[in-house]
Amino acid sequence: MVTGDGHVRAHWQGFISSGAADGASMAERWDAGRRLLFQNGVTYHAYADPQGVERPWPLDPIPLLLPQSEWHMIAEGLRQRARLLDRVLADLYGEQTLVRDGVLPPALVLGDPGFLRACHGMDLPAGSRLTLIATDLVRDRDGIWRVLASRTQAPTGTGYTLENRVVMSQTLAEAFRGCNVERLSPFFEQLRQTLINLAPRRSGPDGCPRMALLTPGPLNEAYFEHAFLARHLGLTLVEGADLTVRDQAVYLKTLGGLERIDVILRRVDDDFCDPLELRPDSILGVPGLLEAVRAGNVMVCNSLGSGLTDSVALIPWMGALSRHVLGEAPLLADVPTYWGGDARQRAEMVAGLDRLVFRPAFSSLGHRTSFGPELNHAGRTELAASIRRRPQDWVAQEPIVPSTAPVWRDGKKVARPLVLRAFTCATPDGDWTIMPGGLARISADERFASVTLQTGAGAKDVWIVGATIGQPQRRRGAAAMMPDGGGDTGPRTGDLPSRAADHLFWVGRYAERADAAVRTLRAAARRLTDDAHPGAEEELVPLLRLMGFTGMIPMEISGLPQADAVRGMRQALEIVADPANPGGLRATMDRLRRAASGVRDRLPGEFSRVLTVLGDVASQPLKAEPAAMQLRLDEVSRLLASLIGLELDGMSRGPAWRFLVLGRRLERAIGIVGAFNGCGLGAGTAGTVASLSVLLELAAAGAAYRDQHPVGIRREPVLSLLLADDDHPRSLAFQIKTVQRQLVKLPPIDAEGLEVSPTKLANDLLETAAGMVADPQPTRDPTALADLTDRLGRLLPEISNLLSQAYFSHVFARTT
Structure with a gap:
């Protein structure tokens, strides 16, 4: 935001002058932003979180602003890099001239677990291996953007980027217009058009290809994005069990039969995609998928095996590859990287144990990071031993002192390092288009660009600001009629996948089960607090029996006589209020939430928002005191009634x-x-x-x-x-x-x-x-x-x- 001497940079002037960065204004607007994120159900999953897997999306209320001139240089470098990665991937799964000519060492390719031998020699159309690429960039203290890593296997972040923009363009509407921010919608329209053009056939009744987004399921860390992106692009969200291969073609299991699928945009890692030829213990993939791809009957994007170019170990050779393959010097610099499989580079690694940052060389080995400066003598000794045992599994990178950006923390702006994830999409004419924005991830550690969301990092919207501040930008192409965040076609009403029908059936059952439990508990709490209700004590007896019959309380309590009914009901309410009670309201609400999470792309947006609020209310401690319980149950009852109204009037x-x-x-x-x-x-x-x-x-x-x-x-x-x-x-x-x-x-x-x-x-x-x-x-x-x-x-x-x-x-x- 500011220069070294404290002056605000030119491209931030419009944002500052709009008042959006003022403390009081920021706090008020961001309160609305948090509510929008919560109501939209924007979450990611933290696998090791003892409080539960779902976390709110950690969006920062201050965007990252980049001027068009700086972005143009980044975009040209990303376009060049996409061409290079696509051609390298095609060669390594084809003739392997790069290995035979000595440009790449054989161990770097054949020793990578991401190299799928089952995909070698697979004949794919030119330019179809990589459809979408994510590139992580870090800006060093000299203002040079460097490539930290590439994500070509199943690049994530586009859906979160769009959701960031939806929220920020609403909460900072005046600043957004005044800064003349580049729109994101044309990029998503291009992505959809690219997927259509890659289809080997068009199986839909309207002459369009049938396309699906393959997700690992609701427990994946980015499942929200999968559902959001599927809705936005008009794809069918599927899990591996929804698909089957018959006669070397992929079919979707629907209520009306098997519907042929032409294009799969996948979010499942390479080796999990086909248990028949790849990882046999996978339940996320589709048996026979590779054979269908070989036969040319389905296009999988990105292609199977594309995790090979995810490898950080390729970075030391990117300059040589660019000159050899493209005949061009690289436009984007890389973070200086050393691979342990090369003797000279390994020597640099061992000599730099006290200053380098060490990572697994291949994406399949995980993403844990060891910071050399933080290791004690024992830690460095252990790391050196690991490198000596399997040097090919390690890379080391120079610790870049990253550029910082303003972050909103506890009511004030503080500086934090960040990494920019930029997105590149292939076009039907063989070129590449760059999303004019991206996903900036805030480092959880102010000293390093360590940005995994699993360890508490945050996120930012990225604004590419126009050269003429204050002038509305014209929209281009087919997306001109779509605002940012538009194009959501909502739940489709055609053939329904069998799994989705199953989930929806149980959404209905659990919603009704929750409603029945709330009615029973409200009736019980009312009779404990309303002395004017005639026969209240006598009516506690059938209510206790009913609660026992439905499994809400133990049967020994449910059978108490009328003389003990008041005492028994107070004890029953304490049992029901226990969140660990498998027959309690909390457990039923959790089952409803899980069932609905598997079909959020099939439910109206309002339905999902009500469920989100309902889940938050139901997750709060339920007091056994009758009056307090009745007030909470009244709130839950209103939300459950809203779901019924949305069923009747919103679907x-x-x-x-x-x-x-x-x-x-x-x-x-x-x-x-x-x-x-x-x-x-x-x-x-x-x-x-x-x-x-x-x-x-x-x-x-x-x-x-x-x-x-x-x-x-x-x-x-x-x-x-x-x-x-x-x-x-x-x-x-x-x-x-x-x-x-x-x-x-x-x-x-x-x-x-x-x-x-x-x-x-x-x-x-x-x-x-x-x-x-x-x-x-x-x-x-x-x-x-x-x-x-x-x-x-x-x-x-x-x-x-x-x-x-x-x-x-x-x-x-x-x-x-």
Whole structure:
């Protein structure tokens, strides 16, 4: 931001003059920025965090500003480097002239675990090996940008970069416009167009290729980015289990059959992509994927084996490679690096144990870093022994004193080192385009450019500011109609992957299960605090039974007599408030969050935001004191009701919505039956007024009942309303009819080899259930009601099992 003598640099003048860097203004705006990040669910996963894997995205509220003149030099260097890496990768997996001619030592290539022998000789179209490249740059004290590392295997950060821009352009809107910041949207439009042009065929019904983003799954550190990027680019987010290879072609398992996939943008590391030919213990990849690539039936971006050019050990040879391959001197300098596999360089490493920074030579060996100046004598001795044992596994780099940038910490600006991750995308004409911005990562250590997010580093948005401050920049090309962060097409309503249908079904079930738990707990807490409620103490007895029946509390507490009901309920609330209770509300909310995280690309943005807030509220300690618990439960109840509203008014009536509704309605039907049994009406007993009153409250049916029967609570009309009134949204008949309506609209399943398909069996069971509920006898006869609840208690879960068999296991699939 400032020169050595303390003057503000020219390209920061517009930002400073806008007032955006003022302390009070920054604090107020950044409070809004944090809320935006939280509501958007922007997270990354810290694998070793004892507090849980999800962390909020650590975006700094002060962007990194770079002038166009400086960025132009960086971009030209990145473009040259992309051409070089693409040609080097093609040679090393092809004729290997660079090794034969002595430009690269054989051990550097063949000794790298990232060199996939199964990919050697694979015939790929020219320019298709690298689609997207990330390059980490550090600026030294002399103002020279140097390459720290390249990421060519599965480069991450583009999605986070776009999310950074969405938040910063809103919280610093005036400064953003005044600085004439280059837009990011054209880069993403180019990336999508490149993927389309790489497709070997166009399998979609509209003449477009079918494209997917392959993710390791919700537990990956960058899963948020995978879902965000898939939505933004219009790709189907898939895991390895969603795909299968048939006849050397890749297919997506959908509800309607197997849909052919033409392009895969992968975020799974090389050796995990195909357990058949690469890593046999991988459950993240697709068996037979390599064979499909060899046959030319699918394009994988970046190509399998591209992790080879991730190797930091290549850096000492980049200058020679540039001159040999391109006939050009490199435009970007590298951080001085030494590889232990070369005798001369190894000598430099051993001599510099007290000053160099040591890293694994190959990306597959991890990314741990040892700082020589920080090691004691024993540490240096141990490091030297490791280098002598396997010198080819180590590199050392000169400790660059990095340039710093302003960072917002505790209400003031402080200087911190950073590393800039820049992104390069291939274009259909064989050229490369550079994202006009990037992801700046703040060092967790003010002395070194150590920027792994796993150890607490932060992130910055990068603004490439225009030459004419204050003039709005014209947008170019196909992305001209898309604002930054636009282009989000939302959940797709076409064919749904089987895994996504499974997740959505359980999102519905867990959401309804959470709602039922909240209703039960609110009813219990209200009866402990409301002395004016007639029969409150008596009604605690069926509530305790229900809590025991549903697994919220131990059965020995649930069976207490009325004389001990108040004491028992207070103890029950303490058990429910325990976050370690597997049957408590917290556990149910965690299951809902996990199910939803696997399909966040299929849910409306508002749905995910409500879930994020809901998860935060539910994760806070739940006090067992009845009044405090009731207030918290009221808040959770409102958020759960918001989810229902978004289902009804925020989703297209496609397969995704149908499975969400099916899960919710089946779970509600199972819950109604469970409530009858739990409250004591399912064992051949007539039940009490207290039990009937509790059932009416849990079903939100009190007002409807009083409209028809203003005087007293009687068994037959209560049961008739809760069982057979198909106009009441919480009756058993309403749930069964809703499930029937949605089931007939699902894609048919080809159950070849079976006499009756699972969907036919499920429909038959639903018809049976509908007939049982319509029978008035159970409303009059306790024995008939017990028989009804017993049969439905077995029949309704079986319908869920049949749906799973038909649509989630994907046993029955046809190729389309």
